[in-house]
Amino acid sequence: MLEELPQEIQELRKKVLAEGGQVLAVYQEPFKGHWQIFALLPLAKVQPTPFQRDLSEAHVERLQEVIAKLGRFLDPIVAVPAPNGGFWTPNGNHRREALRRLGREFIPAVVVPDPQVAFEILALNTEKAHNLKEKALEVIRMYRALLSADPTRKEKEYAFQFEEAHLATLGLIYEKDERFSGSAYVPILRKVDRFLDLELPLALEERERRAGLLLEVDALVEPLVQALRERGHSQPFLKHGIVSKVNPVKRKKIVTMSYEEAMNRMKAALSSLDPSKLKVEELAAALEETG
Helix, strand or coil: CHHHCCHHHHHHHHHHHHCCCEEEEEEECCCCCCEEEEEEEEHHHEEECCCCCCCCHHHHHHHHHHHHHHCCCCCCEEEEECCCCCEEECCCHHHHHHHHHCCCCEEEEEECCCHHHHHCHHHHCCCCCCCHHHHHHHHHHHHHHHHHHCCCCEHHHHHHHHCCCHHHHHHHHHHHCCCCCHHHHHHHHHHHCCCCCCEHHHHHHHHHHHHHHHHHHHHHHHHHHHHHHHCCCCCCCHHHHHHHHCCCCCCCCCCCCCHHHHHHHHHHHHHCCCHHHCCHHHHHHHHHHHC
């Protein structure tokens, strides 16, 4: 029976056993019939992919409470062979850590032979919703890992893994400033920041340039926000409202404007705004208009 299995599954089975794990089942998943292994893996041999978000202490503690209350661990992780031994999980780091802190030695896992699955992290991660900063930081970390693995591939080839092009641009900014208000710019970036038909090294240079342009825009927005606050306004939407006011694409469904043109138009519009004449009501209306 074992000799009838695909060679990669036979090798994966040997690896699970060699790492001290237990093979519980070898099966074909129901969507496209890919062969996979259901196993108990030693927690000491399972690590998160090096490019995913950091652990959330609050989420780990919550998982510990739930697992302890149920008295069962019901949500297997996904794991793939790691390059230097052991396994990587692209979607189970919080569950892995919670189980480790509860003093257990093994974790149930769906073990997939294709290491490329580790790069599908955003699509696979279902244990805790990502916020924008987390998504962006994961994308830029993954970007660099893929660049190191194969610098000849083009950025647009990784559209599925990265999900949205602007996440790489924002990731570069969040690496330097985790308090950056990236969400204010997402309605614009989604329409003008597109995947690049460039090999990753050149694409990363362009991403750096785009991040710089966005920071130039933000440098004009912040003084306007501060001016409104000095006038006694403390509404949470001030920055989003100012950005919406100078949004050059608004609700257009089809946008041909380039990224650089959009940033330049925003800078010109921001430079012409008089802080003393800004009205909160107008900003709220602009925010509503942008949607």
